[in-house]
Amino acid sequence: MSEKEPLLDLRDVTVQFGGLKAVSGFNFSIRHGELAGLIGPNGAGKTTIFNLITGVYKPTSGAILFERKAVAGKKPYLITKRGIARTFQNIRLFGSMTVFDNVRSAFNMHLRHGISHALWRGKGFRAEEVRIDKEAEELLKIFHLEKLRDAACTSLCYGDQRRLEIVRALATRPKLILLDEPAAGMNPTEKTELMELIRFVQEKFEIAVLLVEHDMRVVMGICQRIAVLDYGVKIAEGSAEEVKHDQAVIRAYLGVEDEV
Amino acid sequence: MFERTKATLLATLAVIFVASRFSGHIGPYYYDIILSIGINIILATSLNLVNGYTGQFSLGHAGFMSVGAYAAASFTNLALPVLSALKPLGGFLSVSIYFGLALFLGGLAAGMAGLLVGIPSLRLKGDYLAIVTLGFGEIIKVIIENVDAVGGARGLSVDGHYTNLFWVFAMAALTIYVVLNLVNSTYGRGFLTVRDDEIAAEAMGINTTKYKVLAFSVAAGFAGVAGGLYAHDKQFITADGFGFLKSVDIVTMVILGGMGSTWGVVFAASLLTILPEWLRSLADSPLLPHWLGGLLANRMIPYSLLLILLMLLRPQGLFGGINLKRKKA
Numbered sequence: 001m002s003e004k005e006p007l008l009d010l011r012d013v014t015v016q017f018g019g020l021k022a023v024s025g026f027n028f029s030i031r032h033g034e035l036a037g038l039i040g041p042n043g044a045g046k047t048t049i050f051n052l053i054t055g056v057y058k059p060t061s062g063a064i065l066f067e068r069k070a071v072a073g074k075k076p077y078l079i080t081k082r083g084i085a086r087t088f089q090n091i092r093l094f095g096s097m098t099v100f101d102n103v104r105s106a107f108n109m110h111l112r113h114g115i116s117h118a119l120w121r122g123k124g125f126r127a128e129e130v131r132i133d134k135e136a137e138e139l140l141k142i143f144h145l146e147k148l149r150d151a152a153c154t155s156l157c158y159g160d161q162r163r164l165e166i167v168r169a170l171a172t173r174p175k176l177i178l179l180d181e182p183a184a185g186m187n188p189t190e191k192t193e194l195m196e197l198i199r200f201v202q203e204k205f206e207i208a209v210l211l212v213e214h215d216m217r218v219v220m221g222i223c224q225r226i227a228v229l230d231y232g233v234k235i236a237e238g239s240a241e242e243v244k245h246d247q248a249v250i251r252a253y254l255g256v257e258d259e260v
Numbered sequence: 261m262f263e264r265t266k267a268t269l270l271a272t273l274a275v276i277f278v279a280s281r282f283s284g285h286i287g288p289y290y291y292d293i294i295l296s297i298g299i300n301i302i303l304a305t306s307l308n309l310v311n312g313y314t315g316q317f318s319l320g321h322a323g324f325m326s327v328g329a330y331a332a333a334s335f336t337n338l339a340l341p342v343l344s345a346l347k348p349l350g351g352f353l354s355v356s357i358y359f360g361l362a363l364f365l366g367g368l369a370a371g372m373a374g375l376l377v378g379i380p381s382l383r384l385k386g387d388y389l390a391i392v393t394l395g396f397g398e399i400i401k402v403i404i405e406n407v408d409a410v411g412g413a414r415g416l417s418v419d420g421h422y423t424n425l426f427w428v429f430a431m432a433a434l435t436i437y438v439v440l441n442l443v444n445s446t447y448g449r450g451f452l453t454v455r456d457d458e459i460a461a462e463a464m465g466i467n468t469t470k471y472k473v474l475a476f477s478v479a480a481g482f483a484g485v486a487g488g489l490y491a492h493d494k495q496f497i498t499a500d501g502f503g504f505l506k507s508v509d510i511v512t513m514v515i516l517g518g519m520g521s522t523w524g525v526v527f528a529a530s531l532l533t534i535l536p537e538w539l540r541s542l543a544d545s546p547l548l549p550h551w552l553g554g555l556l557a558n559r560m561i562p563y564s565l566l567l568i569l570l571m572l573l574r575p576q577g578l579f580g581g582i583n584l585k586r587k588k589a
Contacts, residue, residue, distance in 0.1 A: 054463065080465035088463075094456035096520075097449075105449045109465030115474070118445040119438060121263040125445075132446055172465050 005068070007032050007208050008053070008084075008176055013062035013072075015052060022048045023232040026062070030176065030210055035202050037211045037223030039243075041252060044229040046212045047089070050180055053210075054086050055079040066176075081109055085174035087165045089181045093153045099164055100149045103136040106171035136171065142204070143167050143197075159190050166201065176208040177201065183215040191215065195222050220244065228252070269437045273430055280426035291425070295493055297533045298428035299486050302435045304513035304529040305522055306482035309439050311511065312519035314475040315455025316382065317390040321483050321510045323397030324370040326502035328484020329491040330410050332366030333418040336492065340419070359422040363431070363488040370484020371477045373400075378476035382469065397507055404499035415498035416491075423493035431489060435482045440522055442478075451475055455520070505560075512563055516570060517577055524579025535562065 006029035013026045023045045030036045040046050051057045053064060058073035065071070071079050080086075094102050117125040140146045143163050148156060153164060162182055169177055179198065183191050199222055202209050213219045219226060220240040228236040228243055230252040236243050243249055250256075283291060307321045342361070346354035381392040405413040442448035450471045453461035458468050491497050509532070517528030536559040543553035555561050570577070 075467075076459075076462040077465050077467050080463055086463050088460065092457045092460035092463075094453050094460065096452065096456050101449065101452075104446055105453050105461075105466075106464045107446055108450050108453070111447055113447065115442070115447060118447040119441050121266060121441065126263065129446060168464065 005032075006030060006065075007034075007067060008210075009063075009065040009068075010049075010053070011063045011065070013049075013052060013059045013064060015048060015057055016060045021232055023052070023059075023229075026229075026232075026234055028227050028234065028237070030208050032175070033202065033206055033208055035198070035209045035211070035222060035224050037213060037219040037226040038229065039213060039216070039219050039226060040229030044252075045232040046229055047180065048232075049229070050086070050178060050212055053079075053178065054084065077109070080172055080174075083173075083175035084178065085169035085172045085176075086178040087162070087169050087180060087182060089184060091158075091161050091165055093161060093165060093168070095154050097153060098150050099140065099145060099153050099156065100136060102153050102164060102168050103139055103171050104132055106168045107132045107136065109172060139167050139171055158185065159193070162186075162194070163197065166197070170201065170205060174207060176210065178210045178212070180212050181214060182211070183213055183218045191218055194218065198222055265437065265441055269433060272433045276429045276433065277426055280424060280429075283425040293533065293537055294425065295423065295428050295489075297530050298425075298432045299489050299493075300510070300513065300529040300533050301432040301526050302428075302482055302486040302489070303510045304517065304525045305432075305435050305439050306479040306486075307510050308514050308517070308520065308522060308525045309442070309451070310475050310479045311514050312521070312525070313439075313443055313451045313455060314472060316472060316475070317386060318393045318476070318479070319390045319504075319507050319511060320377070320393035320395075320397040320400075321479070322502040322504070322506035323393075323400040324374055324480035324483035325487035325490070325506070326400055326404065326497075326499060327373045327480075327487065328366035328370035329487030329497050329502070330404060330416065331369035331484065332362040332488030333416055333491040333497060334410060335362045335365050336418055336420045336422075337416075355422060359420070359427065359492065362422075362492070363427070363485050366488030366491075367481040367485040370487065371481030373484075374477035374480025375473065378473040378480075382472040382476060394504065394507070397502075397504060401499045401503060413499070415496055418491050418495045418497065420492055421495055423489045428489055428493075431482075431485050435485075436522060436526065438478070438482075443522075452520075512567060515567065515577060518580025519577055521577065521579040524577055528578060532563070535559070 008030040010026055010028045014024045015022050026049065038046050038049065048057065052059055052072070055071070055074050055076040055078070063070055063072060066082055066084060069082070071082060094105060097105065111128070113125050113128055137146065140149060145160065145164060145167065148160065153161065156164060166179070182198070183194055186194060195218055198209060198211065201207070211219060211223060223240060226238065226240060226243045227234055228246070228249050235248040235252060236246040238246070286294065303321060303325065307318065310316050310318045343354060343358045346357055349357070377393070377396050381389060384392055404410060410416050443451060450461070450466050453464065453466055454468045454471050461468050487502070513529045513532050514525055516532065517525035539556045539559065539562055542548065543557040545553070
């Protein structure tokens with residue numbers, strides 16, 4: 001597949017809840033390794049688009065293509081298997097597990113062994129478990145969480161929990177990672193760290209990132225391309241500079257004076 | 261070289277085998293209690309896979325037990341020619357193969373029933389799932405009571421008394437082995453992710469429906485084995501014996517031991533099997549006033565008190581939240 005080919009392609013996607021068109025005629029694509037952003041005022045349909053991509057909702061019309069294959073309406077776990085991982089706006093870690101087990105659990109979908117191997121515990125099974133342990137440990141080390149390995153994940157501070165959620169998503173070895181408002185509830189210092197972290201993830205793992213965010217500073221600071229959504233319609237797309245000066249965007253966010 | 265858990269299982273089986281050779285020295289009353297403990301351990305640890313590790317709430321475990329009991333008993337009653345065909349292998353061996361087959365079929369039948377009930381009902385959560393599984397238990401009971409081939413409401417007598425100390429505790433050890441090995445693997449961590457957060461589990465590429473149905477059928481299968489053991493011990497079974505109250509008994513063991521703690525549940529299963537016997541003997545004691553003895557003899561009253569106390573003092577169960585596994589460096 002050529003590098004120019006979009007990794008994720010949303011074509012004319014529309015979703016309707018009863019009489020309400022939450023998203024209508026949305027076109028957007030993300031290239032390999034690109035860091036893209038999706039912004040818009042409250043209720044613009046950002047999270048709805050997120051849920052469409054990850055299979056929580058099925059579009060009423062239009063197509064969602066990932067590596068040229070249709071993924072619209074597939075079960076969430078199958079979409080993750082195709083290579084789209086995500087984090088959640090309200091952190092969703094596996095609360096009863098340690099930091100380490102949270103990461104290890106994400107290797108589940110890549111397992112070559114099945115239930116019989118888990119019961120028989122032969123050589124192949126043990127080798128695979130050792131390999132998973134090692135990979136999980138390496139991931140934790142990259143994100144400076146190795147010291148918290150055996151801590152209960154709920155005991156981590158907010159920023160670390162966010163980081164762990166990203167680590168867990170990366171453990172599924174995605175080609176595209178979707179981050180749902182990762183800066184929510186963070187202070188300015190944490191936000192700066194987060195921006196560095198997102199850029200680091202994109203470069204180190206060579207994956208595409210789609211960021212849904214409220215915080216203008218974060219989005220404008222790191223995204224290569226930004227789509228702006230208002231009332232379910234895309235009103236602008238382009239670089240941070242372009243979007244910032246777009247009249248439609250200013251109108252959506254700030255409103256305009258009445259023309260007398 | 262043998263892997264650690266497998267070696268432990270084999271060693272345990274060997275110990276059980278040797279111990280069972282001396283079972284003749286145990287009085288019949290105590291022997292019966294010991295067998296009940298083993299059967300209850302199988303029931304409770306298997307239910308713990310569903311209610312504890314996977315976070316679903318099943319109230320129909322006794323229903324699956326009855327499916328296994330009737331399937332195994334019917335096999336024994338119908339397939340005696342199999343036993344005579346095995347005769348040349350020698351008495352002990354032929355009975356072992358025959359009974360092993362009966363237990364396997366009982367487990368298989370119950371497992372299939374679990375699959376059948378699980379696929380549609382596991383779309384539901386919490387209380388709703390509890391009600392559906394409760395309903396299933398009742399349906400099974402009514403069906404059995406109306407099938408004349410298995411004796412209907414009169415019950416079914418079983419033509420072989422094959423259950424002994426070895427079989428019961430070998431099966432209990434096997435149940436514990438399966439549950440622990442499942443849960444302590446990357447494959448089995450899927451069960452825990454379903455319990456902790458279904459939406460996040462799906463987002464991690466885990467097929468939550470598959471895991472729920474799997475937990476349900478594995479647990480049902482072991483309940484069926486327990487049913488087969490029960491049938492070949494008592495040699496007479498009625499559908500009534502596997503009612504709602506039996507299911508509640510098993511759920512109580514799981515809750516008391518601590519959801520998702522296998523050893524806690526093993527302990528609770530043993531305790532709750534001995535407790536009614538002990539209370540019964542206490543109730544007969546001349547030192548207690550008559551009314552108090554009456555209260556104690558009905559196990560449901562001390563059980564409920566125990567559960568209320570537990571909820572107040574240790575809501576996570578006796579052993580819940582305690583990790584007995586040693587930490588690897």
